[in-house]
Amino acid sequence: MSKKDFVIEAFPRDDQGKGASRRLRREERKIPAIIYGGNKEATPISIWHNELKKDLENEAFFSHILTIDIQGKKESVILKDLQRHPYKPILTHADFQRVDKDHEIHVNVPLHFLNEDKAPVVKLQGGVISHQLNEVEVICLPQDLPEFIEIDVMDLELDQVLHLSDLKMPKGVRSAALQHGEDHDQAVVSVHLPRGAKVDDEAEEGSEEEGEDKE
Template sequence: MSQDFVIDAFPRDDKGRGASRRLRREERKIPAIIYGGGKDATPISIWHNELKKALENEAIFSHILTINLNGKKESVIMKDLQRHPYKLLLTHADFQRVEQDQEIFVQVPVHLLNEETAPAIKTYGGVAFRLMTEVEIACLPKDLPEFLEIDLTDIEMDQVVHMSDLKLPEGVRIPALQHGEEHDQAIVSVSQPKGVKADEEADEAEGEGESEEGSEDKE
């Protein structure tokens, strides 16, 4: 993974809604917490705009991040991010400590390749319908991929790609697949838009009707 994310953090002693509001309003920071790794949870605060800027890169959700707390650095992943219900503001973040020899569970984005040039789409008028934009994987930190890919080049019309169809990097697994086929969720399907499909079916029915009428006239 080429991208490095380093987030400066500050100790946080005050707790409660009032303290959090003051933190956001007066210091332009948001409350956060670091937990896991066999250590006590550590309340921290981080710069609101710094995190907001980092979030412009989707890779932040599928990378090992570095929290710099008073010069002490910890490796973490972002596990939860809370936002204001209607303002463009972040309100809280949860970070989980990462141990290099322990498996982590992370939601990673799924990218579609060759969507514009795939024959089912370019030639036959299909559309790629995204049913999932990310998938939860499990792996050691060193094996964490930035994203997963689905190549649409050989996907046929009305085909559905499931989680089990994904090509996973070495050392990566999808936990949901261990719980049976019913958990093998669909990620993307390629088919014609409903309106187009309905028109074609109507045309076919009309054509069949005309053929039957022609046969009756001959009789």
């Protein structure tokens, strides 16, 4: 699986507060952000709004080790939180957490479902595949972090449900939810007949029984 490098240009931010943040967004086209963790003090920074917005269009950005370049000083981080304007397409704040190669991280990783349009249960039996989850929280060392996790649904059968425990995790990666026991083994994807199809089947059976009664 190929890895893309994301480098975010950042600047030290001394002037803080709501007024300063508004000026930053309005006059400099930047947004306030913060880097925390790693047994270091939190570092307030500012980053280019439009550059971050462009990066966010890439799904991999959310499950990647990112590099923040603060005037030549580089930090390895993951995106932990992102705040947006309530109704305008504007980012307002970002939180980044420092990472190092010796400490595990918790990251939400997207799920990619394979062969949904080719699975026999869909093509031949009219089944409908439903996603209960589109991402999963994993625990791993930074170097083991996958961009996504694949789930092949080719062999799913009617009324089958795949749970977190059924997923094939990459080496060195485990589910955060399953750390808390079997009670947290959430459903991920399932396949059923459409609701209308079940009603039709029952109606057909009912009409057949009526016909038998008349005979």
